[in-house]
Amino acid sequence: MDHKKKLSSAGKMGLLFSLPAVIYMLVFVGYPTISNFILSFKNVDVFNFARSADQQFVGIANYRELFSDPNSVMLKSVGNTLLFTVCSIFFQFIIGFILALLFSKRFPASSFFRGASMISWLLPVTVAGLLFKFIFASSGGIANQMLMSLHLIKKPVDWLLNGNTAMVAIIVANIWIGIPFNMMLLITGLTTVPADIYESAKIDGAGKLQTLFYITIPVIKPAIMSVLTLGFVYTFKVFDLVWVMTKGGPINATELVSTYAYKLSFEEFEFSKGAASANILFLILFIVGLFYIRLINQEEEVM
Amino acid sequence: MKYEKRDRVLSFIAGLIIFIILMFPLYWMIVTALKTQVEIFEVPTPLWPRKLTLKPFLDQFAESSTTLQGFKNSFIISVSSALIATILAIPAAYGLARFQFHSKKLLILFFLMTQMLPSTLILTPLYIMFSKAKLLNSFIAPILADATLGIPFSVIILRTYFLSVPKELDEAARIDGCSPMQSFFRVMMPLAKPGVIVAAVFSFVYAWGDLIYGITFITDPNKRPITSNIYNYVQQYQTIWNSTMAFGIIAIFPVVLIFIFMQKYIVSGLTNGAVKA
Numbered sequence: 001m002d003h004k005k006k007l008s009s010a011g012k013m014g015l016l017f018s019l020p021a022v023i024y025m026l027v028f029v030g031y032p033t034i035s036n037f038i039l040s041f042k043n044v045d046v047f048n049f050a051r052s053a054d055q056q057f058v059g060i061a062n063y064r065e066l067f068s069d070p071n072s073v074m075l076k077s078v079g080n081t082l083l084f085t086v087c088s089i090f091f092q093f094i095i096g097f098i099l100a101l102l103f104s105k106r107f108p109a110s111s112f113f114r115g116a117s118m119i120s121w122l123l124p125v126t127v128a129g130l131l132f133k134f135i136f137a138s139s140g141g142i143a144n145q146m147l148m149s150l151h152l153i154k155k156p157v158d159w160l161l162n163g164n165t166a167m168v169a170i171i172v173a174n175i176w177i178g179i180p181f182n183m184m185l186l187i188t189g190l191t192t193v194p195a196d197i198y199e200s201a202k203i204d205g206a207g208k209l210q211t212l213f214y215i216t217i218p219v220i221k222p223a224i225m226s227v228l229t230l231g232f233v234y235t236f237k238v239f240d241l242v243w244v245m246t247k248g249g250p251i252n253a254t255e256l257v258s259t260y261a262y263k264l265s266f267e268e269f270e271f272s273k274g275a276a277s278a279n280i281l282f283l284i285l286f287i288v289g290l291f292y293i294r295l296i297n298q299e300e301e302v303m
Numbered sequence: 304m305k306y307e308k309r310d311r312v313l314s315f316i317a318g319l320i321i322f323i324i325l326m327f328p329l330y331w332m333i334v335t336a337l338k339t340q341v342e343i344f345e346v347p348t349p350l351w352p353r354k355l356t357l358k359p360f361l362d363q364f365a366e367s368s369t370t371l372q373g374f375k376n377s378f379i380i381s382v383s384s385a386l387i388a389t390i391l392a393i394p395a396a397y398g399l400a401r402f403q404f405h406s407k408k409l410l411i412l413f414f415l416m417t418q419m420l421p422s423t424l425i426l427t428p429l430y431i432m433f434s435k436a437k438l439l440n441s442f443i444a445p446i447l448a449d450a451t452l453g454i455p456f457s458v459i460i461l462r463t464y465f466l467s468v469p470k471e472l473d474e475a476a477r478i479d480g481c482s483p484m485q486s487f488f489r490v491m492m493p494l495a496k497p498g499v500i501v502a503a504v505f506s507f508v509y510a511w512g513d514l515i516y517g518i519t520f521i522t523d524p525n526k527r528p529i530t531s532n533i534y535n536y537v538q539q540y541q542t543i544w545n546s547t548m549a550f551g552i553i554a555i556f557p558v559v560l561i562f563i564f565m566q567k568y569i570v571s572g573l574t575n576g577a578v579k580a
Contacts, residue, residue, distance in 0.1 A: 010402045010404070011402060011404030011405070013483055014401065014407065016398065017394040017397050017399075018458075020391050020395065021391040021392055021414075024391055025454055028425075028448065028450075029417045029420060029425055032425035032432065033420065033425060035431075036424055036427060036428045102321070109315065110318060113321065115570070116326065117321070118570070120329075122508060122562055123555050123558060124511060124512035124514075124554060125514070126512070126514045126533060127551040127554050130547060131328055131329075131548070132328070137544075140344045140348060140544065145347050184570060237421035237423070239422065239423060239515055240530075243514070243534075244514070257423075266430075271427050278424045278427065279424070281423060281424065282420070282424045285420070289416060292415075296415075
């Protein structure tokens with residue numbers, strides 16, 4: 001009896017402590033999320049923005065319009081976002097993994113190199129984007145100069161002015177930003193591998209590659225899955241980098257769902273259509289997010 | 304033994320090469336800021352400045368420039384939003400770490416989900432909300448919005464810190480006659496101090512790096528945060544790269560300082576915040 005009472009009062013305390021933050025997030029994230037959902041089924045634009053009497057529900061008209069156009073920018077931006085995300089993650093992960101294997105070893109200046117390379121992840125993305133815009137500039141850009149001195153290209157490439165090369169440029173920039181994130185999480189994962197497993201593998205005559213594929217990777221699989229799903233979520237919603245480097249151009253070649261939603265709302269002032277395309281972004285992230293949450297739950301149960 | 308030594312030397316060389324490649328863009332930013340425009344467009348452009356110039360930096364500090372104003376605006380916005388985020392996150396993390404109640408798991412999931420939401424999703428409704436409340440073009444709008452980036456991260460990271468403090472300490476304080484509030488402030492808070500620093504630092508960095516809220520909620524050039532300032536600067540002065548890079552260096556200055564002096568905290572924040580959750 002006493003015990004039960006104690007529990008419920010403890011529960012109340014816990015709830016009370018968390019309430020301010022929960023309410024704040026409900027007001028400034030929860031409510032906008034729901035209201036974005038509702039907005040996407042209305043016809044709000046710059047003309048009836050201030051007069052709610054003129055705003056009507058139009059069902060799925062916004063979604064239908066976004067997707068039905070034969071040259072649908074919406075479809076293109078979903079494809080672009082997938083391409084951008086998959087390429088970014090693929091390289092970030094591979095490079096991050098190799099660096100994690102290297103920097104988890106002990107050698108002179110190892111922790112200094114590892115620490116210093118974190119900076120790219122911390123920089124304001126706006127500045128990183130401008131930096132890469134300059135690196136890939138047609139004239140004066142160092143990317144062209146380096147590739148030409150290596151004889152990989154014959155004349156300067158207009159990186160940001162051609163669709164395909166612009167996509168390459170934003171992916172390269174995003175990889176640079178994301179490497180430290182992958183590396184650090186994988187290093188943390190690697191520290192969980194007990195040293196004696198490696199020793200017994202060595203005694204059993206396992207080679208380096210065998211050890212990597214049959215011991216290291218299976219043991220740190222939870223860390224790998226976290227890195228990949230979190231990486232997907234964070235990359236899929238990238239906005240600043242692309243907005244600064246290409247603004248989605250040239251001619252929508254690097255248009256992502258995020259930049260398209262922004263343009264619809266704040267350049268064309270089609271608020272409801274902007275809301276609808278942001279919802280598409282949300283839907284895809286939501287599915288991946290659920291996957292991630294199931295993943296952590298499994299991990300917690302194991303622990 | 305000899306084999307091991309060779310291995311270490313090879314690892315060092317590989318590490319050094321990777322370090323140079325990863326750091327090159329930053330080196331290039333600094334070098335460009337110290338070059339003249341003529342040198343920047345020379346073919347091939349020199350890899351270090353032959354004629355060192357400080358003019359790009361001096362231009363940014365000139366009276367007509369809005370760079371310092373933007374820096375100040377960003378500072379006000381980021382510090383305020385980090386304060387809100389940390390003050391709200393500390394009790395929430397404590398509540399979610401120390402007490403058992405049936406909606407606890409749901410609340411943790413709620414914070415995890417909000418951390419993953421794209422800013423674009425809530426941007427339009429927030430814009431409408433702030434416009435109705437007449438908060439556009441005031442610092443309050445980006446401060447309130449930026450805090451939503453810091454809160455979920457801070458709750459998650461601080462919870463792991465509170466979980467790592469032995470429960471017995473809390474209980475001992477209660478037996479000695481402390482109220483839950485007193486034991487929270489006198490026992491838990493000092494022990495979770497590193498976590499509080501991580502939470503505050505990350506909330507500050509998130510807010511400092513924000514572009515989307517800044518460009519959407521503030522159009523008054525005198526009130527823009529520095530990220531929005533530099534974005535507009537480039538739109539205007541397309542290819543004056545030395546000044547743009549000098550501007551960029553000023554814009555990353557606080558983050559670099561934080562990075563140098565708090566690296567230990569940042570590494571722990573990055574790994575605890577993402578993997579453990």
